[in-house]
Amino acid sequence: MSDAPARLTPRQARAWFREGLQTPTSGWSVGWTQANLIAVPRDLAYDVLLFAQRNPAACPVLDVTEPGEVSCGIFDGDLRTDLPGYRMYEHGRHLADRVDVADVWREDLVAFLIGCSFTFEAALVEAGVGLRHADNGTNVAMYRTDRECRPAGSLHGPLVVSMRPVPAALVPTAVRVTSRYPAVHGAPVHVGDPAALGIPDLSRPDFGDPVEVRDGELPVFWACGVTPQAAIMASAPPFAIGHAPGMMAITDARDTELVIP
Amino acid sequence: MSDAPARLTPRQARAWFREGLQTPTSGWSVGWTQANLIAVPRDLAYDVLLFAQRNPAACPVLDVTEPGEVSCGIFDGDLRTDLPGYRMYEHGRHLADRVDVADVWREDLVAFLIGCSFTFEAALVEAGVGLRHADNGTNVAMYRTDRECRPAGSLHGPLVVSMRPVPAALVPTAVRVTSRYPAVHGAPVHVGDPAALGIPDLSRPDFGDPVEVRDGELPVFWACGVTPQAAIMASAPPFAIGHAPGMMAITDARDTELVIP
Incomplete structure (x- = not known):
């Protein structure tokens, strides 16, 4: 694909990932904000949001879904399928890398999109x-x-x-x-x-x-926005889903919206 | 007190308020960060934190207490007594301004300190x-x-x-x-x-x-950091406590910690 990934729109990039392409997203869709994913059951969502508030350098929250939703304001795709790779955790253990998580997504999950240095x-x-x-x-x-x-x-x-x-x-x-x-x-x-x-x-x-x-x-x-996943590993809650490190959510937000002029 | 309030340390200022002085805190303890207070039961805390995350200009979160705690990292005092004035809400109705809320504080309350423009x-x-x-x-x-x-x-x-x-x-x-x-x-x-x-x-x-x-x-x-209290009034949860507008928590954080150099 040479340098073509740099010029893909977020929607185009997400279509590749939905089709199953697994790749780090550094250099993809230049100018569009990339994000880390951490999704947890609603009863753990306050702890995740507070953890982010208390560790803002590592966990800058860009957006949060409603429970059960698979898209949000800055991500007009499907968070269960449109990232290149995922990790599923049970009791803090990373089970296997996955190309999608549609089959294990739960109705009570709240997904957090956390800023990524690729941006x-x-x-x-x-x-x-x-x-x-x-x-x-x-x-x-x-x-x-x-x-x-x-x-x-x-x-x-x-x-x-x-x-x-x-x-x-x-x-x-x-x-x-x-x-x-x-x-x-x-x-x-x-x-x-x-x-x-x-x-x-x-x-x-x-x-x-x-x-x-x-x-x-x-x-x-x-x-790094993998920090919440390290917290999942260390704290071992029953269930969580993250992106595969380096394989980010490519959002519909412009980098320029995040810069201090 | 002339301009003396400007030179009080946060601890000294809080002692005045604990003794019952009711006054807007603009100009007090110059150089120290002032904060809005909103305290809600733990089961509403996620909504408050998410509301803050989604409205960061109005609700920049500076610190959050553990449930039942009355102090936190940036506030080495007693949040129930050390502000000049408080408002207590039941079902969104502001009952009466109070000089302290020690008698109505609950074990399950989580307090949010929100940045204030007095800073x-x-x-x-x-x-x-x-x-x-x-x-x-x-x-x-x-x-x-x-x-x-x-x-x-x-x-x-x-x-x-x-x-x-x-x-x-x-x-x-x-x-x-x-x-x-x-x-x-x-x-x-x-x-x-x-x-x-x-x-x-x-x-x-x-x-x-x-x-x-x-x-x-x-x-x-x-x-303005009174925005969360306006949300309490509009949304009418069973119970909440805020500061009396303009009568802020004077924290132990330095203004200089908050500025972009």
């Missing part, structure tokens, strides 16, 4: 900050950290971060550009020292694919 | 935008508008705004300064035409005190 990637590229994972055609590297999120009700868990290697001279640019996007994680949470975040080995990400950090580059870490 | 008033004054309500020693003027908030579960209601008269030449300054404080309502929602917001008569505010708009000035309207 600011086009702005990074435009500012001259290249993206090696995109150049390589791989998923972004994501790591559990040893930083605990602020708990909420029954939910607790570690902060998850995404990492992109950035030439040292461009680190300020990367910070400046992304800080204008607080609704999709905003400025990095950390620059340069994986050990300080409790990440033992950059070459072994917890989610996504490894990426080389070359001489003269620093690993730059942004809070 | 950016010091920055306005510093930028040369005077505050007539403060000069007059009166409460800020607040109005119900005809703009409906996005509903959430059982909660619906109109946007409430606060109004400050601003000389026409200073309107851009007022917008610029306050837009840096998105966690306390941010930029104005409207400038100049009360009728366009469905406000029939500026001299008759729905909350607070009227304030003169002089020749050469425009009325400038900011989203």
Whole structure:
């Protein structure tokens, strides 16, 4: 598909995923906001929303469905089928990656769409900050950290971060550009020292694919919308559904709606 | 007390209010964040939090208590007694203003602290935008508008705004300064035409005190944290507690923590 995915409308991209295409969505539908998915039964929804409120860098809430609904204001598709991949959790255990979740969706589920750093990637590229994972055609590297999120009700868990290697001279640019996007994680949470975040080995990400950090580059870490799924794993509620990390909901919201001018 | 209230620490200010002083808090404890209070039973808490998420300009959530707790991270006092005034609602009806609510507080209440525009008033004054309500020693003027908030579960209601008269030449300054404080309502929602917001008569505010708009000035309207109380009045849940409009919770958070640099 070469660079065609970049030019697809959200509706066109979602049609590919509904047909069964499984792929990370970095670089897809440039200019349209991508979102993490976490869906939980109504009786856990307050804890998820409060967890998001208490950890806004990792969990910026873009939209929330009504119980049982499979679309919402910023997503005019079907959340059960229109993402490239899903994960289903029972008691915190990730059972299997799935191409859709229509057969296990429940009437009492509330779905949260959480901002995703893929949204600011086009702005990074435009500012001259290249993206090696995109150049390589791989998923972004994501790591559990040893930083605990602020708990909420029954939910607790570690902060998850995404990492992109950035030439040292461009680190300020990367910070400046992304800080204008607080609704999709905003400025990095950390620059340069994986050990300080409790990440033992950059070459072994917890989610996504490894990426080389070359001489003269620093690993730059942004809070990641997989954090709610790490909380599901740590807190083990009976049932939850998330997206497969890196395989996002492509929404009908424009990136420009999220930027601070 | 002359200008002494401006220099009180949050703890000192709260001690005055706990002793029974009833006063609008505009100008108090300059540099410390003020907050609106809305407390509801746990079974309504999700609707309040979702209402806030869907109406972030009016309802920026600063902190949320655990059920039954009367303090939280940014408020090291007693939410039942340490505000200058309270309103108690039963089935949406405001019964009476109260100096404390210790006798009617319930174990299942969850309290939300919502950002307040008093927080950016010091920055306005510093930028040369005077505050007539403060000069007059009166409460800020607040109005119900005809703009409906996005509903959430059982909660619906109109946007409430606060109004400050601003000389026409200073309107851009007022917008610029306050837009840096998105966690306390941010930029104005409207400038100049009360009728366009469905406000029939500026001299008759729905909350607070009227304030003169002089020749050469425009009325400038900011989203207001009384909005959740207007939703309580419109939606009529069995029980809720709010602050008396203009009589805020003075928190232990610094204004500078909320500003976009």
